[in-house]
Amino acid sequence: MKPINIVNSVIAPLDRKNVDTDQIISKEFLKRIERTGFGQFLFYHWRFDAQGNEISDFVLNKPEYKSSEILVAQENFGCGSSREHAPWAILDYGFRVVIAPSFADIFHNNCFKNGILPIKLAVEECDELLAKGLEKPYAIEVNLEAQTVTGEDGKVYNFNIDPYYKEMLLNGWDEIALTFKYEDAISAYEAKRVAY
Amino acid sequence: MAKNIIEKVWDSHVVYHEDGKPDLLYIDLHLIHEVTSPQAFEGLRLNNRKVRRPDLCFATMDHNVPTKNLPTINDPIARTQVETLAKNAKEFGIELADMGHPDQGIVHVIGPELGLTQPGKTIVCGDSHTSTHGAFGAIAFGIGTSEVEHVLSTQTLWQSKPKTMEIRVNGKLGVGVEAKDIILAIIAKFGIDVGTGHIVEFTGEAIHGLSMEERMTICNMSIEAGAKAGLVSPDEITVEYLRGKRFAPQGETFEEAANYWLSLASDEGATYDTVLEIDATEIEPIVTWGTNPSMGSGVSQSVPTADDYETESDKAALKKALAYMGLEEGQPLTSIEVQNVFIGSCTNSRLSDLRAAAEVIKGQKVHPSVKAIVVPGSHTTKRLAEEEGLDKVFIEAGFEWRESGCSMCLAMNDDIVPAGERCASTSNRNFEGRQGAGSRTHLVSPPMAAAAAIAGHFVDVREFVKQHA
Numbered sequence: 001m002k003p004i005n006i007v008n009s010v011i012a013p014l015d016r017k018n019v020d021t022d023q024i025i026s027k028e029f030l031k032r033i034e035r036t037g038f039g040q041f042l043f044y045h046w047r048f049d050a051q052g053n054e055i056s057d058f059v060l061n062k063p064e065y066k067s068s069e070i071l072v073a074q075e076n077f078g079c080g081s082s083r084e085h086a087p088w089a090i091l092d093y094g095f096r097v098v099i100a101p102s103f104a105d106i107f108h109n110n111c112f113k114n115g116i117l118p119i120k121l122a123v124e125e126c127d128e129l130l131a132k133g134l135e136k137p138y139a140i141e142v143n144l145e146a147q148t149v150t151g152e153d154g155k156v157y158n159f160n161i162d163p164y165y166k167e168m169l170l171n172g173w174d175e176i177a178l179t180f181k182y183e184d185a186i187s188a189y190e191a192k193r194v195a196y
Numbered sequence: 197m198a199k200n201i202i203e204k205v206w207d208s209h210v211v212y213h214e215d216g217k218p219d220l221l222y223i224d225l226h227l228i229h230e231v232t233s234p235q236a237f238e239g240l241r242l243n244n245r246k247v248r249r250p251d252l253c254f255a256t257m258d259h260n261v262p263t264k265n266l267p268t269i270n271d272p273i274a275r276t277q278v279e280t281l282a283k284n285a286k287e288f289g290i291e292l293a294d295m296g297h298p299d300q301g302i303v304h305v306i307g308p309e310l311g312l313t314q315p316g317k318t319i320v321c322g323d324s325h326t327s328t329h330g331a332f333g334a335i336a337f338g339i340g341t342s343e344v345e346h347v348l349s350t351q352t353l354w355q356s357k358p359k360t361m362e363i364r365v366n367g368k369l370g371v372g373v374e375a376k377d378i379i380l381a382i383i384a385k386f387g388i389d390v391g392t393g394h395i396v397e398f399t400g401e402a403i404h405g406l407s408m409e410e411r412m413t414i415c416n417m418s419i420e421a422g423a424k425a426g427l428v429s430p431d432e433i434t435v436e437y438l439r440g441k442r443f444a445p446q447g448e449t450f451e452e453a454a455n456y457w458l459s460l461a462s463d464e465g466a467t468y469d470t471v472l473e474i475d476a477t478e479i480e481p482i483v484t485w486g487t488n489p490s491m492g493s494g495v496s497q498s499v500p501t502a503d504d505y506e507t508e509s510d511k512a513a514l515k516k517a518l519a520y521m522g523l524e525e526g527q528p529l530t531s532i533e534v535q536n537v538f539i540g541s542c543t544n545s546r547l548s549d550l551r552a553a554a555e556v557i558k559g560q561k562v563h564p565s566v567k568a569i570v571v572p573g574s575h576t577t578k579r580l581a582e583e584e585g586l587d588k589v590f591i592e593a594g595f596e597w598r599e600s601g602c603s604m605c606l607a608m609n610d611d612i613v614p615a616g617e618r619c620a621s622t623s624n625r626n627f628e629g630r631q632g633a634g635s636r637t638h639l640v641s642p643p644m645a646a647a648a649a650i651a652g653h654f655v656d657v658r659e660f661v662k663q664h665a
Contacts, residue, residue, distance in 0.1 A: 018389070020488070023628060023629075026629055027606045031260065033234035033235065033277055033280050035235045074509075076392070079388060080625060081323075081625075082232065082323055082324040083231075084235075084341040102389060105358075106340060113343065175354065176245070176346050179220070179349070180349075182212050182352075186220075186222070186352055189211040190222075194208070196314060196449065196452075196456070
């Protein structure tokens, strides 16, 4: 997993609530057996019409947001299916950070396993970012170490993150390798485990 | 101190605890299917890692499998995915209910059917509807593929302890109102993210009056309320369901296990971080009209209007949903015509669901403009239904009687709702494009879906049954 600390980019303002993982990556693209190559299918049915042509007024199709590495949305981002293809698609498309007032639990966990930083800001703060980003391209700097988001106009937002996941992201650690260090505890648990 | 079942099961599975870190949680049962596992097995191979406890894993194919003309899978990519699971299960020594195997079926249907699902277990699967297994008093939740790999390697997961929530369903359910309507009513009332960060225990007279299959329907859709997991405290109904099941303990051990299971029920006076209540007597059959599961109303109601919402963003969300669904504000739900009916999915494809639907259609004919299919949740369910003659009831009415799988719930196989058409579906998600690009899904109970198949539009199944008695 690629470590992450500072990301500088224009934000991509996706002004929607309850963005579900079926929209992030539609079921017809779940049949691959690799982790890579899903970016081309991100938000497929919002980006493309039935003939495969780009829908020009969808935010990610606008030229000013095409190189964005930071996606901003509304509440309950990533709800629905557990498919990790959703964060794989987000990452492969080029995003490293998703900012929203809240995230669905499974999606939130999946981000940390893939080097994507999910940032929770207050509803009003996300509304403010979305408004600025929709008005004209708006760049921010995300600093994980400092737990800050700083706008190009100098506005600073602070965010909280579980220290365990912060360390994982900053270092890009392989969680399984870390867990192997708890082998004795796992074996001890298994020895006394109640199982029918 | 009085403890709730969530605390009891969680605490008994903590392998390692350190303040300020997630808990390292032991996993008792790992269910595996073909869509979310190939990358996990590949990760093991790349890192030269083994499966720690293949004996605690069980695999099957469900998402991609065809429901007719078995065993041919026309889509070569889907075929590769299914074959990859078979290869991985063999290589790593995991028991597999392969396509055509008598135990094959939707993973959340066969777990309980085989007795793999038991109270007090921690159960995971790379599938959000793993919450289904909570019906037995297990902590069961969906995980991503990286976590699948982590469980395969270590039989554990790092998990932050969720908050606890009680959703109490008071009173008795009315005739013709199903478990599906309870959970849809809960989601409509409290919202699709009410459970975020929580494990929910469903309690109350209406819940403990339900069969195990009905409890599974409720817990199945707790993810649609955003919950990490949903569960019901075990009682005698739980114990009797498990008696004699293949993977359940047998003989004296069963009685010992049963006592342990019953001891897991929430203690009198146990508390929760959040408590919500709903009155079962006020719930009527629900039809969803929008593009997430909270966008549903009682069948006697109409599609809401923008005036029913306070905030601009909610008004905009309504308009967007109705534009996708091709519905008008204020349109009566019973005026909505359907072209497809799907009875199936991990929510509603069990024997009791099929019986309830068959009861409604007995002696009737599917409306000429409707295409209706029944997809039993497993081979076993299909066999038992056929032994009762349910297949004949469906076929004579004009339904197609299919092989088991996830099918039209998410349309990964050939069972797709065409763009612009509606489906009365007993599944769990009405997201845009869920049943096929441009498809319009209305979530309902099995009897409501059956009645819509006959009438060609939504009807109140309670009235329908009276008229056709």
